[in-house]
Amino acid sequence: MNAARWWRKARNSRWGRALQRWVGRPPAIPDRLWQRVLERHDFLVARSAHEQAALKTLCEHFLAQKEFTGAQGLVVHDEMALTIAAQACLPWVHWGLPGLDWYAGFVGIVVYPDEAVATRTVADRAGVVHQYQEILAGETLHGGPVMVAWSHVVNASDRAMQGHNVVIHEFAHQIDMRYKGRFEEPNGCPQLPRGYLGLSAWEGVQRWHHDWQGAYQRFVAQVEMAERFGSAPPWLDGYGAQSPAEFFAVACEAYWVNRSAFQTHFPELTQLLDAFFRHPG
Numbered sequence: 001m002n003a004a005r006w007w008r009k010a011r012n013s014r015w016g017r018a019l020q021r022w023v024g025r026p027p028a029i030p031d032r033l034w035q036r037v038l039e040r041h042d043f044l045v046a047r048s049a050h051e052q053a054a055l056k057t058l059c060e061h062f063l064a065q066k067e068f069t070g071a072q073g074l075v076v077h078d079e080m081a082l083t084i085a086a087q088a089c090l091p092w093v094h095w096g097l098p099g100l101d102w103y104a105g106f107v108g109i110v111v112y113p114d115e116a117v118a119t120r121t122v123a124d125r126a127g128v129v130h131q132y133q134e135i136l137a138g139e140t141l142h143g144g145p146v147m148v149a150w151s152h153v154v155n156a157s158d159r160a161m162q163g164h165n166v167v168i169h170e171f172a173h174q175i176d177m178r179y180k181g182r183f184e185e186p187n188g189c190p191q192l193p194r195g196y197l198g199l200s201a202w203e204g205v206q207r208w209h210h211d212w213q214g215a216y217q218r219f220v221a222q223v224e225m226a227e228r229f230g231s232a233p234p235w236l237d238g239y240g241a242q243s244p245a246e247f248f249a250v251a252c253e254a255y256w257v258n259r260s261a262f263q264t265h266f267p268e269l270t271q272l273l274d275a276f277f278r279h280p281g
């Protein structure tokens with residue numbers, strides 16, 4: 001178990017416990033560490049001072065609630081844990097602390113040094129079982145843990161231009177899974193907040209399904225055209241064509257690290273995500 005050391009020390013100290021009990025606030029992240037993490041991410045540096053402060057508070061609580069484990073001998077040091085926290089908490093920058101309830105269904109975060117190879121088993125229509133290997137930069141399980149490859153996390157700033165962010169991708173799956181039953185598959189429609197878009201609960205879900213389904217179908221067609229006939233691939237990660245749940249996850253990562261490009265390509269989805277994540281004005 002390689003939880004962030006400064007935090008672990010602070011949490012276990014008497015003053016740390018007392019502070020949490022009486023003030024309800026975990027110990028502050030050291031400023032120099034916070035600045036270093038901000039500066040390594042263009043999409044965080046570009047945020048307003050108010051948003052950065054809100055993000056820092058979210059990270060402090062997030063680190064208090066989650067447990068980091070390094071896989072394959074990787075030691076998760078403070079800056080790594082905070083880097084992951086900052087990306088994972090970004091979607092709730094306008095919600096504030098209530099946003100972290102979306103991550104209350106799990107505790108563990110496992111960090112791999114690099115992509116992991118997973119062996120998958122599928123049965124085809126004839127009942128024949130096939131095994132294949134999949135290379136993963138991240139994975140999420142209902143109830144946790146969330147797994148991410150550090151080699152992808154560390155380059156988050158470079159990958160943002162293309163709208164990629166493995167941390168936000170995996171945490172978007174958690175958002176999708178939250179409030180669903182253990183055996184209910186994520187479907188790209190998270191539970192919508194009360195009064196979403198000023199609609200009734202039923203109307204909100206109808207609107208969400210209608211717009212996402214249309215965008216997903218157009219996206220799948222575009223990915224297929226690019227693969228078969230060499231036409232221009234869509235800007236968004238083609239992996240989103242796997243399923244509506246993957247489409248939601250790649251949309252969320254792009255929306256959060258490169259909103260202007262996402263808005264150009266998916267104006268109707270930007271409106272839905274703006275309302276969901278409470279984007280101001």
Ligand SMILES: [Zn+2]
Nearest residue numbers: 169173246249
């Ligand atoms: Zn995924």
